[in-house]
Amino acid sequence: MDKVMQISIFAENKLGKMEKVTKVLSDSKVNILAISITSTNGFGILKFMVDQPELALEVLKKDGFTVSLTEVIAVEMNDRPGGLHEVVSVLAQNNINIENASVYVAESRERAYLLVEVKDIDNAKRLLENADLKFYSRG
Amino acid sequence: MPVRERERLQLERLRRAVKTAYDNVPFFRKKFTEAKLGPEDIRTLKDITRIPFTTKADLREGYPFGMFAVPRREIVEVHTSSGTTGKPVVTGYTRGDIDLWSEVMARCLTMAGATEEDTIQNCYGYGMFTGGMGVHYGAQRIGATVVPISAGNTKRQLEIMLDFGTTVITCTPSYALYLAEVAEEEGISTKKIKLKAGCFGAEMWSERIREQIEKRFNILALNIYGLTEIIGPGVAHECPEKTGIHIFEDHFYAEVISPETLEPLPEGEQGELVLTTLTREATPMLRFRTRDVTALRREVCKCGRTLVKMERIKGRTDDMLKIRGVMVFPYKIEKALLEIKGIEPHYQIIVTRPQQLDEIEVQVEMSREVFSDEVRRIEELKKNIEKHIERSVGIRVRVTLVEPKTLPRSEGKAKRVIDKREL
Numbered sequence: 001m002d003k004v005m006q007i008s009i010f011a012e013n014k015l016g017k018m019e020k021v022t023k024v025l026s027d028s029k030v031n032i033l034a035i036s037i038t039s040t041n042g043f044g045i046l047k048f049m050v051d052q053p054e055l056a057l058e059v060l061k062k063d064g065f066t067v068s069l070t071e072v073i074a075v076e077m078n079d080r081p082g083g084l085h086e087v088v089s090v091l092a093q094n095n096i097n098i099e100n101a102s103v104y105v106a107e108s109r110e111r112a113y114l115l116v117e118v119k120d121i122d123n124a125k126r127l128l129e130n131a132d133l134k135f136y137s138r139g
Numbered sequence: 140m141p142v143r144e145r146e147r148l149q150l151e152r153l154r155r156a157v158k159t160a161y162d163n164v165p166f167f168r169k170k171f172t173e174a175k176l177g178p179e180d181i182r183t184l185k186d187i188t189r190i191p192f193t194t195k196a197d198l199r200e201g202y203p204f205g206m207f208a209v210p211r212r213e214i215v216e217v218h219t220s221s222g223t224t225g226k227p228v229v230t231g232y233t234r235g236d237i238d239l240w241s242e243v244m245a246r247c248l249t250m251a252g253a254t255e256e257d258t259i260q261n262c263y264g265y266g267m268f269t270g271g272m273g274v275h276y277g278a279q280r281i282g283a284t285v286v287p288i289s290a291g292n293t294k295r296q297l298e299i300m301l302d303f304g305t306t307v308i309t310c311t312p313s314y315a316l317y318l319a320e321v322a323e324e325e326g327i328s329t330k331k332i333k334l335k336a337g338c339f340g341a342e343m344w345s346e347r348i349r350e351q352i353e354k355r356f357n358i359l360a361l362n363i364y365g366l367t368e369i370i371g372p373g374v375a376h377e378c379p380e381k382t383g384i385h386i387f388e389d390h391f392y393a394e395v396i397s398p399e400t401l402e403p404l405p406e407g408e409q410g411e412l413v414l415t416t417l418t419r420e421a422t423p424m425l426r427f428r429t430r431d432v433t434a435l436r437r438e439v440c441k442c443g444r445t446l447v448k449m450e451r452i453k454g455r456t457d458d459m460l461k462i463r464g465v466m467v468f469p470y471k472i473e474k475a476l477l478e479i480k481g482i483e484p485h486y487q488i489i490v491t492r493p494q495q496l497d498e499i500e501v502q503v504e505m506s507r508e509v510f511s512d513e514v515r516r517i518e519e520l521k522k523n524i525e526k527h528i529e530r531s532v533g534i535r536v537r538v539t540l541v542e543p544k545t546l547p548r549s550e551g552k553a554k555r556v557i558d559k560r561e562l
Contacts, residue, residue, distance in 0.1 A: 043540055
């Protein structure tokens with residue numbers, strides 16, 4: 001199973017912020033796979049799953065952004081009613097809170113993954129694995 | 140210097156200064172007459188409190204040369220204040236004044252450890268501003284090598300610093316931080332810079348900013364104090380004990396008054412600094428209200444000096460914000476802010492009155508150190524800052540976290556407070 005890293009960027013809730021971030025990524029030929037935005041009044045956090053997380057981190061830092069890299073779990077969801085429920089119920093039953101989540105649809109469009117952020121990542125991975133759920137791998 | 144000897148010297152000089160001002164500057168003569176006072180009434184040092192105050196507005200009225208006490212042919216140099224708050228104030232220098240200025244500035248640089256072996260990079264602006272020339276004269280007096288680079292062109296400043304092996308720097312504290320930032324961006328290790336000390340002034344700063352400058356450059360960062368109306372830089376300087384700024388009271392007589400009652404305050408109490416020049420020739424100044432907030436302490440310093448010490452400037456009486464009826468000094472907000480770990484000393488205070496009530500917004504730059512990818516945590520951080528400020532300043536503020544390096548940096552005086560209220 002590959003480690004899936006997600007880039008988080010601090011951004012003020014202002015016009016053109018997203019444009020600036022995506023330009024930096026685009027200029028460095030970093031491909032965005034999935035995105036989620038959390039915003040409150042005033043500021044927000046942009047989260048990206050990208051194909052080259054290390055490079056993305058470096059170029060964004062260089063451009064003065066406040067960024068961090070965190071590991072997330074990418075769990076495969078079955079494309080049928082109850083697909084998402086299967087994944088989250090494993091976590092809920094084990095008292096694991098989902099801090100943040102987004103969805104990544106693979107290029108083939110055959111599979112979709114739920115990207116979840118949890119506190120105890122190893123434990124969550126083990127539980128999901130035991131429930132016979134599959135993870136994303138680059139291969 | 141023993142107390143009695145100092146007081147005797149001060150009194151002798153004060154009486155001469157009062158007489159010169161009265162005899163040669165119509166402004167002072169008028170003030171004395173209005174107060175039914177003559178120069179001969181100043182018999183003891185305490186009598187100084189009978190002399191009327193001089194304000195910045197008075198000096199503006201005399202623009203340009205109304206305050207000169209000597210014929211124009213004796214003036215060898217003029218400077219003005221920045222004029223950011225109105226018409227500039229002009230100060231003139233005779234040869235004797237330049238000599239005095241060189242002497243007091245030499246004392247400042249010496250306190251910072253500078254000798255003839257040192258290279259002083261003088262990043263204070265040359266020109267009408269007193270900072271550049273003041274440091275220049277002092278450096279010449281001690282025989283140090285002065286690099287008259289003036290303000291600006293930060294990359295070149297760093298290049299020169301490395302190439303010339305600068306050992307002492309003179310600039311505003313905010314510019315020192317900016318230099319450190321640019322050095323980091325350019326990948327210049329501050330270890331390669333030979334700096335050992337810096338004289339920082341011309342704007343308000345805090346102990347936290349001192350720590351930052353000292354850590355980033357591995358130097359001794361000391362306070363220098365002065366103002367155009369008195370002479371420029373060189374009124375007072377801090378010794379390496381860092382327990383207060385020594386006022387050169389053999390040339391400048393200091394008092395602290397209550398900005399409200401205008402009565403002199405006892406030692407140790409905070410109020411407005413009032414200065415009288417004892418030896419200036421061209422533009423003598425009697426009881427000038429500096430608007431700087433500080434307290435005086437008279438104790439023999441560990442460094443051995445007996446000169447009175449003033450606390451670092453705590454605010455300006457005209458910066459005092461009246462927020463919902465409460466007096467607030469912006470420096471208190473800064474102090475509270477910088478007590479929080481990981482917060483960078485870049486901030487801006489914005490005061491508005493959206494409805495009937497004043498609101499303070501404090502914009503703080505996000506730093507990598509405190510960034511979290513969880514919104515909840517950032518919200519917590521924001522609340523913590525708000526709570527901390529409320530606890531230590533006594534007013535409620537709204538904190539906004541902004542992106543790094545988006546608040547204006549300044550190469551001169553940092554503008555920290557923006558008052559948008561229409562009062």
